[in-house]
Amino acid sequence: MSSQSDPELPPTWGKPVDDEAFRGIYDQNIRWVWHALRRFSVAEKDVLDAAQNVFLIVHRKLPEFEGRSQVRTWILQIVRRVASDYRRSAPVRREVATDGPEFDEHVEQRSSAEDAAAHTERVQQARAILDRLPESQRVVFIMYELEQMSGQEIAAELKVPLGTVRSRLRSARELFQQEVELLLGGTPRLEVG
């Protein structure tokens, strides 16, 4: 670092790491990170905090990153470590349970309480259905549909042939759809108003 200070510059508080770059990365990656954290066994109530930790690290390490690997690969490593540390400390945290329902009340300023409740219900339904899929299928399904990984990426990560990924995905989709119809088929419960 240079020891000279430039009086012309205001304290450039906001520019330590290129914020624009960070935001771009955040926007492109938050969704799959969110789902990946769940896949790595982060509890629903802790996903937000875990995502925050992931992106804190991303933000901090961004200057070191320099595109040596794909951004996604790089972030996935961070996700893994955060999730792994999380699991290790999970028993402690369960007692803490800071993010109760009252913490969520603030989440959606514009939406009504019914909307929030309906959203929570949908999340629970979706998770319940996913939980009913066999593990091997569920993982592929989540990776493909939610984390938006490609078939090749999934095959590489799971160390299975691409054909296996395809067939698991197909089975998972069928099962998922069956469960959706079982759960929601008769009454359009998804409909909120």
Add this chain to the structure above:
Amino acid sequence: MMSDPKRLMNFSAGDWGATDEVSAMGRELLGSLDPTPAERERVLGRVIASAGLMAGATATVALSAKAGAAGASQVATASLTAGGMSLATKLGLFLLVAVPITATSAYWLVAAGAGEPASTSSAHSNSALPNSLAVETPQDEGAGAEVPPTGRTPSEADSDFAQDPKRDDVAASELTSAQPRFTTSNPTASKSSSRASGASASSSLEEEDRLLRSARQMAKSGDTKAALAALHSLDQRFPQGVLLQERELLRISVLNQSGRESQAEKRAEEFRQQYPDSPYGASTEKK
């Protein structure tokens, strides 16, 4: 009511490839697992707030740089997570950041790190993280000692400051409801903001507002330290901010919440002197 499912069924599924296997309703259901816009914003706000905090601490030491990429890397080098750290330190940092997954504790860590001059922080191991949290005015020095060393769990740390959540709730809700009208009712502030270049004025107001909301959220979740830190960031970044009164009110409320009543009262007194006509004035009166 009936039109919605139909619409859903007609949904043409973009990414889904073999879409006939999963109905639009199934897709809709899956979509509920995505982070909501509010959740996205919250995570981003928290990350930016704490990252800014770190930069604030390093700014005085390291900010010789021109804005932009060169500056970014220099500041980053000076910051807590500099590239020069040993592997063990990095791993330690990872644990420190990731283990206390309670949102607030990550701030706590970052905030603690930010209190130390950058020139020394990169040479320290994490177990030597400073105890002082330099987020408040000088009279706060004593309070810095409350920041626990690394061994404490988030719950312990939080409980120190959960003494009077009610008071904060009141103030926070007042702020939330009152904020919009206030952005236009502070002549000094709007003057100073209009002095800024027109294009950036609105975005900087948005940024200020976002940081303030994130500070408020931290306070609401009981993390007074992080909230004070975020407020301090705001002071540094927007000394002439548009939402100065809101900021100050939140600070008073957080100080109360964290048991620093005398500081809160002092600031409340200053607030009433500085803004005698503020519509918020009454809310700073001691109850």
